[in-house]
Amino acid sequence: MSHSITQNVILVTGGAKGIGKGICQYLSNKNNIVIAIDIDIDAGHQLVADNPKIRFWPADVTNKNDLTTIINEITLQFGQLNGLVNNAAIANPYNTPLDLLPIDEWQRIIDVNLTAPLMVTQQCLSLLKASHGSVVNIASTRALQSxxxxxxYSATKGGIVSLTHALAVSLGPEIKVNCVSPGWINATNDILSQSDHQQHISGRVGNTDDIAEVIELLICTQSGFITGQNFVIDGGMTKKMIYTE
Structure with a gap:
């Protein structure tokens, strides 16, 4: 089957809610073909209702059969993949207190947050090599402070940072691999206090566009010299020394 698509085709995991949803909306509004996958089907349908330009396909990022089906569908419909955003994660940073932490809870977070990005990237390799595409992994400032x-959660996000530069070495020069570490991002448009904003060096809490702008730079521009890097997008908070008064 021949394809004549001139837009970038971008796959975003965990794209139905939170930061992932904001990334999908931003990239779609920049005239990219955006495919969101998520395990939350209701949220995925709401995503498409809010922005019909976004494609949503239900999938579990820990299920290899789901991933194979998605990649086969992308190949059939578009014949290309220019960008992969590994965003899906169990987002609550707090686990059961350490002395009570069950290993199966630890393992589930490792499976979703760290193993799945590797699996998804593996599934996308042939398409990304053909397009000289980009992978952007979503880490967290929890990789740097706890x-x-x-x-x-912190272990998986630290692992994502290390996985990123390992993948960049393995996959270059055909595929660029970078990661973004968000700080406090108000992805649900909560009402925040002035003190919430003012504690940031930037003077405000972040929003999803702050993350999506960097992803657009890494995927949709000719930034071919940037790979293996971790971009900390946190309003300067990891550079601010804080002591209890």
């Missing part, structure tokens, strides 16, 4: 009882 609170109590965040062992599982």
């Amino acid at each position: 609170e109590a009882n965040t062992e599982a």
